[in-house]
Structure formats: C-alpha cells, structure tokens
Amino acid sequence: MVRAIPAFSPEANLKRKVRAHLRRLGFSKDASGHLVAPSSSKESIRVLHRIQRRDRVLGQAEFIKDHFKDIRQYFANGTDVDPCRVTPRLELIDADTWQSNLFRLATLSWSVPVSSGYGRRLRYLVWDTQNSKLMGVIALGDPVFNLKTRDDLIGWNVRDREKRLVNLMDAYVLGALPPYNQLLGGKLVSCLIRTREVRDDFAKKYSSTRGIISKKKKNAQLVMVTTSSSLGRSSVYNRLKLQDHEYFSSIGFTGGWGHFHMPDSVFSSMRDYLRDAEHKYVDGHEFGQGPNWRLRTIRVALDALGFDADMLRHGIKREVFVCDVAINASKVLRGESIKAVYQGLKSVEEVGTLARERWLVGRAERVPDYRDWKVSDFEKLLSSRQSVGLNADIKARSLISKR
Numbered sequence: 307m308v309r310a311i312p313a314f315s316p317e318a319n320l321k322r323k324v325r326a327h328l329r330r331l332g333f334s335k336d337a338s339g340h341l342v343a344p345s346s347s348k349e350s351i352r353v354l355h356r357i358q359r360r361d362r363v364l365g366q367a368e369f370i371k372d373h374f375k376d377i378r379q380y381f382a383n384g385t386d387v388d389p390c391r392v393t394p395r396l397e398l399i400d401a402d403t404w405q406s407n408l409f410r411l412a413t414l415s416w417s418v419p420v421s422s423g424y425g426r427r428l429r430y431l432v433w434d435t436q437n438s439k440l441m442g443v444i445a446l447g448d449p450v451f452n453l454k455t456r457d458d459l460i461g462w463n464v465r466d467r468e469k470r471l472v473n474l475m476d477a478y479v480l481g482a483l484p485p486y487n488q489l490l491g492g493k494l495v496s497c498l499i500r501t502r503e504v505r506d507d508f509a510k511k512y513s514s515t516r517g518i519i520s521k522k523k524k525n526a527q528l529v530m531v532t533t534s535s536s537l538g539r540s541s542v543y544n545r546l547k548l549q550d551h552e553y554f555s556s557i558g559f560t561g562g563w564g565h566f567h568m569p570d571s572v573f574s575s576m577r578d579y580l581r582d583a584e585h586k587y588v589d590g591h592e593f594g595q596g597p598n599w600r601l602r603t604i605r606v607a608l609d610a611l612g613f614d615a616d617m618l619r620h621g622i623k624r625e626v627f628v629c630d631v632a633i634n635a636s637k638v639l640r641g642e643s644i645k646a647v648y649q650g651l652k653s654v655e656e657v658g659t660l661a662r663e664r665w666l667v668g669r670a671e672r673v674p675d676y677r678d679w680k681v682s683d684f685e686k687l688l689s690s691r692q693s694v695g696l697n698a699d700i701k702a703r704s705l706i707s708k709r
Contacts, residue, residue: 316582320575321611327572359416361570363688366414370688373407380408382439384485384679389670391436392486394498394658396444398507399429412443412483415687426475426512428504432495434486441486442495445479446504449532455558455626456532460639470639472515472524473646475508477533477629481542485679490669492542494661497553499531499629501654527646529632529639534560534624543627548660551650559623568604576607583610 363370399405409429425448432442449456449471457467477499482491498504508528515524533554535543543554568576585606608614632638632646652660670676 316579317611320579320607321613323575324568324572324608324611324613327569363414365570366410369407370411370414374411374685374688377404377408377411378681378685380438380440381483381681381684382434382437382441382485382679383681384488384677386437386439387434387485387489387676388436389489389662389666392441392489392491392494392658392662392666393435394441394494394654395433395435396498396501396503396654397431397433399431405431408440409443409445411688412440413479415483415684416479416481426515428475428507428511429479430498432482432498440483441491442482443479444477444495444498446475446499446508446531447478449474449476453532453560453626455560456628459557459628460636462639466640470641472512472526473528473639474530474532475528477531480533484684485676488669488673488676488679490665493546493665494658496533496543496546497548497657497661498654500551500553500631500651501657502648502651503654504528505631505648505651527632527638529630529635529646531629531631532626533629534626543625548657548664554627554629557626557628559625573600573604576604580607580610585610 397405399409406429409431412431426446428444428446430444431440432444433439434441451467451471462470477496480492480496480499481487482489482495486492486494505528508526512526512528515526533543544556546553580603630636631648631651633649634643634647637643638646
C-alpha cells in the first residue's frame with residue numbers, strides 16, 4: 307500500500323516538482339506506465355539536456371564572470387589554427403589551479419552537462435603547441451560497476467569484476483573545443499587515450515591503489531578505457547582507426563537507464579529531502595561509493611516518494627565503446643594474464659601526427675568555415691541568455707500520470 311502524503315508537505319511539493327519537470331521535457335508514459343522520451347533523434351536529446359545545462363550555466367554564472375576574462379586568451383579563433391601544424395600536448399591538471407578553472411570553463415560549453423566525477427580521476431587539458439591554445443579536454447574516472455555490454459565483452463563474473471575493475475577507467479569527458487571540433491579534432495583527442503603518457507600517468511598515480519574495504523594493494527594497470535556517446539549513435543568514435551589500429555570499437559548500447567533527465571535543481575531538492583530524513587546517501591560520494599552515487603541517491607529518493615523505479619528509465623540508449631590500452635586487456639581483466647602487454651603504444655606526439663594527416667588537413671580543405679570562429683562565439687556558449695526561449699524548444703506531451 308502506498309503511504310498517503312499530505313498535499314502541502316515537502317514530499318508532496320517535491321513530487322509535483324519531479325512531475326512538472328518531466329512534463330516540461332515532453333516525457334509521457336506508455337500503456338505499461340514506463341517513461342517515453344519525446345524522440346530519439348540527436349536534436350531531441352540535446353533539447354532534453356538543455357534544462358540541465360541551463361541550470362548548470364546559471365549556477366556557475368559568478369564563476370564564469372570572475373574567471374573567463376583572465377583565461378579567454380587560451381581559447382582559439384579560427385584564424386589562430388593552421389591544420390597542417392596542429393600538434394597536441396597533454397597537461398595533467400590538479401584541483402584548485404588556474405588549469406582546473408580552464409577545464410571547468412571549457413566543459414561548461416558542452417551541450418550535454420559534464421559530471422564532476424568521483425573517485426579516481428585523471429583530468430587533462432589538450433594543448434595545441436603551435437599556438438598555445440586549448441584544443442580539447444579529457445577526463446578519466448572510475449567506471450560504473452554494472453555495464454552489461456562491457457561485462458559481456460570481457461566475460462566477467464561478479465567476483466572477477468570486483469577484483470579487477472580497478473584496471474579499467476571511463477572517459478566521462480572526451481572531446482575537442484571549437485574551432486578544432488569543426489576539423490574533426492574530437493577524433494584526434496579521443497585517440498590520445500591510448501598513449502604512453504596516459505598509461506604512465508595512471509601507473510604513477512594509481513598503481514598502488516588499495517581497496518576501500520579490504521585495504522589490500524590492487525596493483526592496478528590501465529588496460530581498458532570505456533566511453534559512451536552523449537547523443538545516441540556516435541560519429542566521433544566510429545571508424546576511429548590510425549594505420550591498422552582501431553582506437554575505439556563499438557560494443558553495443560546502454561539499456562536507457564540513467565539520471566540525465568533529473569537536473570541539478572531537482573537533484574538538490576532530493577538531497578535536501580533525504581538530508582532531512584538523515585539518509586546515508588546524501589553525502590555518500592565522500593565515503594568511496596563511486597560514480598553510481600548520484601544514481602543511487604535519486605533512486606532512493608524516488609522510492610521514498612512513492613515513484614516507480616522506472617522513472618530512471620529514460621529510454622535514451624547510448625552507444626558504448628571500448629579502447630584496449632593493453633593488447634591483452636580482456637585476459638588481464640578475467641585474470642588469465644597477470645601483466646599487461648602494451649605493444650605498439652605510441653606517444654601523444656606520434657598519435658597527433660597520424661591523426662592530423664588522417665583527419666584534420668583534409669577536413670580543413672573541404673570545410674574551411676572553421677576560420678570564421680571567434681572567441682566571442684565561445685563566450686556566447688557560456689551565456690545564460692542561451693536559456694531564453696527554452697520552453698519554445700520543448701513541446702509538452704502527455705502529463706505524467708499521478709500515482
């Protein structure tokens with residue numbers, strides 16, 4: 307029996323807020339009571355993310371105002387870029403530095419809001435050495451524990467996964483900034499995942515990782531990196547080959563579960579609700595609970611409010627890709643090999659040279675419009691004025707039926 311909730315209680319107000327938000331996004335329910343997204347097209351997915359992005363930009367307005375003027379010099383105009391001379395360099399960054407502020411500003415321009423990440427993290431700025439401009443960003447973090455397409459590929463059982471997930475990372479931020487994205491720079495940046503520099507940075511920082519509960523040394527080796535497309539099927543990671551090596555390969559799609567349709571404003575209200583109830587998940591990420599913390603927190607809040615768990619089934623399937631950093635990655639992850647074999651691993655400069663010739667030079671000749679890009683255009687991406695007219699983009703569909 308569903309517990310009755312007083313009409314004007316905090317719980318009732320939060321339930322109305324969740325329903326109203328989903329209604330604004332255009333979600334409806336099918337005959338079985340499952341959420342149905344307005345459409346699976348890329349533009350529709352962008353629109354679904356737009357409220358969350360608007361909330362993120364509005365929440366960071368003071369940060370943008372305080373910092374953009376000091377570091378705008380690192381963003382490129384189109385005329386700053388000579389595609390024939392693009393040469394990437396990775397800079398591993400620490401928290402509370404101007405480089406961290408630059409990373410934060412860069413990712414605020416993403417059409418899909420970027421997570422802060424939890425647990426282990428390697429964050430990079432990707433510089434173009436020809437002009438000292440920022441061409442892209444990379445962030446690797448702890449992978450989700452359950453990912454069927456990945457686990458089926460590896461052939462994991464639960465025990466193997468618990469013991470060896472430490473050897474795997476997820477690229478939760480991976481892409482090029484304008485104008486480099488117009489030159490297929492996203493492909494170049496993605497290939498930098500499989501380089502000696504990334505492998506060595508991981509080893510230096512995490513090879514002595516100890517289990518949070520067991521306290522045992524894990525002897526971590528970076529053997530595989532996963533990533534997923536933000537907008538359904540990906541055009542960046544598909545056919546991502548240099549010479550004869552495939553840098554990322556598609557292994558299937560997610561099941562359409564997640565929390566992207568619950569923006570920061572709704573999530574914050576859920577945390578306040580759980581905090582009043584003194585629930586442990588409110589600040590669970592501080593105690594090593596990993597990248598699933600936000601998802602679990604939302605699930606607990608929805609359950610407490612009397613919503614069905616299917617509220618987290620948004621129906622937007624994302625394409626999943628893997629990059630084998632070691633050539634025996636799956637064997638290491640299954641426990642069939644102890645030592646990772648990094649045969650053919652190239653440097654950042656070597657990968658950059660191959661990628662530049664493979665994609666950037668020809669693209670610049672075919673589509674020279676990248677030269678029209680201005681830093682002022684980037685500044686507009688960070689403007690809260692982008693939020694104006696949002697409701698005109700989102701056509702409300704059937705009301706989310708009340709329980």
